[in-house]
Amino acid sequence: MELECYPTTERPPEIVPGRQSRAWMDAFHARHAYRCLPLNMANTSGWEILCPVAFTAEWNGGIRQEDITLRPDYPSPDFHRLASSHFSHGVLTMHPGYLFRTPPGWSMMAMGSPNHVKDGIQALAGVVETDWLPFPFTMNWLFTRPGKVRFEKGEPFCFITLLQDKPLHEIQPVIRRMDSNPELRHQYDVWEKHRSEFNQRIFRQDPEATKEAWQRYYFKGEYPEEVAPAREDHVNKRRLKEPKFGR
Template sequence: MELVAYVFPGWEPLLRPASSRRDWMDGSPEQFAYRCLPLKMANAHGWEMLSPCGFTATWNGGMRPQDVVITCDPGTPVDAMPVALFGQATLTFHIPAILRTPPGWNLWLSGSPNAAKDGISALGGVIETDWSPYSFTMNWRFTRAHHTVRFAADEPIAFMMPVPRDSIEQFTARIAPIDDEPGLRDAFLQWSASRDAFQQRMADAPPTAPADKWQKLYYRGLNPDGTPASADHRTKVRACPFRAGDSPLDPE
């Protein structure tokens, strides 16, 4: 399958495979935040679009477009500047590409997972990019008035992930007693007991090696008894870089 970014002459989208790294995770003691595999996998599960310029933006609390004031770094081309287009305390980035997914696939558009920004929050959208000839925008909404936010050049402003259009409607949902799933109660209780024992050992005799300070069963894709749980368990994912001809478009 292929995700294509169609561009007019002069359109230069800054696209890259999403990174699994986060500054706040790097800064956690012994980088322990990366022990949470679901966080790490979510971080890298798509592509990011980067800001073509550095700028600051401030919202004064009003709901008109002019209530957001944007100041771009010197030398920023006009067509690279974000705008206050819609009002409602929003900041808008034009996406300089028409994205195309395979038939039946939408594009999930949001901010990068697990990358909070003080004073402003990314809005999310789901777009039928398998047929749409229309461009779209990435929008952020201020959460605090009279607070200036800054985006640096090449900072991620959007996160894209293809999703099957009808997948959510193929699921039914229910709440069931744990004994409805054969073996689940015993497996959970075995894991819970081993977890308690592991934490007690850590308290009684803390290891010196960081890798020995966490149990790693889920990270390794193991059942509570140590047997492999899934043949296709993953601990990393890396989206393919966008390419122009034979050249990868990957700022990393």
């Protein structure tokens, strides 16, 4: 499978595999936030499009296009191709700089980089049928209040990932009592018992529990010992391919 990336500008932004690190996660004692595997996997389940120039965007709270002002740190001949006030109403529009083509049946979700938090502005998400679309899309951010926001050079301003969304309408959510699935009921009860006992040991400052610090069942793809053997298809690290140049 290939994700085809066709530049629409002479100097398109850089695309890199999603990076795991986040400043707010680094700030935790002992980088505790990285123990949450779902956060790590979300951070790396796609590609980041990086800002080629640092700039400041400011919104005065108005609904007109001119109510957003954009100021790059240094003169850039391509800046007008990167960021603009197109939709008004406090929406900052950015251009990924590529026309993407995905395999048949695959769409692209464009969004903010997962768990990359910016104060004063919110990334908007869109799903695009890139398996046929012959023109590019935009990445949009909505100011959450009047004021200034910064985009640094090398900061991700768009995160792209792929999904097979066509079959979604065929999926029927069903709410069932857990007792209707005895195997799952047993697995959950055993996990809950282990979790409760471990938390009590942590609360009592039990030396062994304090040394262990956290339970690693999900991170290691394991069940509690008496439930079932570890899964062989578990993934706890993802590194996607770097873009390459093709003909």
